[in-house]
Amino acid sequence: MTVLEALVRADLARPNEIEQSQKLQWLSALDGQIHAELLEAYRGAPEPFSGYDGQTELRTAQLLVPFPYDELYLRYLVMRIDLEQGELERYNNDAACFNRLWQSCAAHYGRTHEPLTVPALRF
Numbered sequence: 001m002t003v004l005e006a007l008v009r010a011d012l013a014r015p016n017e018i019e020q021s022q023k024l025q026w027l028s029a030l031d032g033q034i035h036a037e038l039l040e041a042y043r044g045a046p047e048p049f050s051g052y053d054g055q056t057e058l059r060t061a062q063l064l065v066p067f068p069y070d071e072l073y074l075r076y077l078v079m080r081i082d083l084e085q086g087e088l089e090r091y092n093n094d095a096a097c098f099n100r101l102w103q104s105c106a107a108h109y110g111r112t113h114e115p116l117t118v119p120a121l122r123f
Contacts, residue, residue, distance in 0.1 A: 071101055
């Protein structure tokens with residue numbers, strides 16, 4: 001999914017007046033967290049993540065999490081929009097969906113990639 005696709009889908013799902021630059025910061029923070037907490041723990045991690053900003057080509061920049069787990073970006077954006085708009089019940093529902101997608105994505109990544117270190121067995 002591209003950055004622009006995530007932004008457009010979120011705006012369609014939750015019409016809002018939040019600046020695109022704010023939503024871009026949210027996506028940047030999320031991908032920064034994904035890179036730091038998940039991808040860097042495994043061999044073959046992508047290049048260091050530098051974030052998205054006004055210089056990012058939104059139509060072509062690919063978000064870090066691929067299909068079929070890329071739905072987590074939509075859930076994350078609508079969750080943040082709901083929080084900003086004070087829609088706490090919607091926020092809680094979106095947060096639950098986001099967390100399920102994140103757990104599923106992280107578990108799949110862990111099963112399909114070699115960790116940098118192998119944990120020692122403890123008895």
